[in-house]
Amino acid sequence: MTTAALDAELSPRAHHLPAAGVVVLATALLAGLPGILGGTGLLVAVAVLQLGLVVAWVVATGIRGFLGSLVLGLAAAAGADAALLLPDRARLDQLVVVLGLAFLAAVAHQMTRPTPRLYLVASLAGVLLLVCCVCSLSVLLMIGRTDGGTRVAVTTALVVGAALVAGHLVDLVLPRPRIAAGVPRGLTGLLVGVLAAVVVALLRRGGADLGAAMTAVTSGAVLGMVAGLMGVGASYVVVERAQRGWALPVVQAALPLAAAAPAAYALALHAGS
Numbered sequence: 001m002t003t004a005a006l007d008a009e010l011s012p013r014a015h016h017l018p019a020a021g022v023v024v025l026a027t028a029l030l031a032g033l034p035g036i037l038g039g040t041g042l043l044v045a046v047a048v049l050q051l052g053l054v055v056a057w058v059v060a061t062g063i064r065g066f067l068g069s070l071v072l073g074l075a076a077a078a079g080a081d082a083a084l085l086l087p088d089r090a091r092l093d094q095l096v097v098v099l100g101l102a103f104l105a106a107v108a109h110q111m112t113r114p115t116p117r118l119y120l121v122a123s124l125a126g127v128l129l130l131v132c133c134v135c136s137l138s139v140l141l142m143i144g145r146t147d148g149g150t151r152v153a154v155t156t157a158l159v160v161g162a163a164l165v166a167g168h169l170v171d172l173v174l175p176r177p178r179i180a181a182g183v184p185r186g187l188t189g190l191l192v193g194v195l196a197a198v199v200v201a202l203l204r205r206g207g208a209d210l211g212a213a214m215t216a217v218t219s220g221a222v223l224g225m226v227a228g229l230m231g232v233g234a235s236y237v238v239v240e241r242a243q244r245g246w247a248l249p250v251v252q253a254a255l256p257l258a259a260a261a262p263a264a265y266a267l268a269l270h271a272g273s
Contacts, residue, residue: 019252020168027161034150050077056250064123076131080138102131136258156264162200163224167193197224230259
């Protein structure tokens with residue numbers, strides 16, 4: 001890390017509080033709209049998150065080829081949503097077509113940029129990571145098509161939201177022991193986040209059946225750990241960019257949700273089998 005980056009380091013409050021606030025908003029969106037509008041509400045919530053992530057990621061990371069990166073991210077999001085909604089029997093492997101076409105388009109986009117093509121490899125990597133994340137968010141739509149329907153998607157949002165908010169609040173006051181030098185995230189916050197996820201999963205499961213309780217504990221722990229680790233990864237981006245504004249908190253909220261969606265879908269299939 002350069003001296004300039006250290007001088008521009010955000011305060012713990014600026015690092016954690018805006019992100020926690022955006023997580024609350026994203027969780028309310030994913031939990032509220034499906035409860036009101038069912039599957040349509042889930043689609044709207046996912047689309048809003050995808051739009052926010054695309055714009056925030058391109059703005060926050062400084063990807064070269066700004067307009068083209070926005071178009072690629074939005075096109076990948078729309079293609080992934082369509083691939084998982086339009087077929088009567090949608091499967092996750094249908095996302096391979098979207099990912100493959102997006103990869104080719106991203107390479108062509110970066111190669112055709114005007115010279116000098118600065119940061120071509122970094123920009124290409126950033127676009128491809130963005131494409132993977134918006135496609136992962138689309139998996140929430142598949143969760144809505146499982147036996148549990150939108151309730152499972154809502155539970156996923158609440159569990160992940162609880163893990164992220166708890167992690168941010170703990171790391172605001174006690175980022176110990178540090179996971180990495182210069183990153184205000186600690187092991188205590190990660191573990192408390194997992195615990196919060198387990199508690200929410202148990203509350204959502206309800207009932208006194210031991211088997212159901214164990215399933216809830218396992219699901220909560222897995223989703224809490226996945227979301228927590230991706231939340232720590234998003235903090236690396238914040239430390240590197242060290243800029244105030246709306247974009248980085250959106251990235252901190254959306255990336256963990258994207259990472260948790262495929263895990264939640266796998267857990268939903270296992271619970272329904």
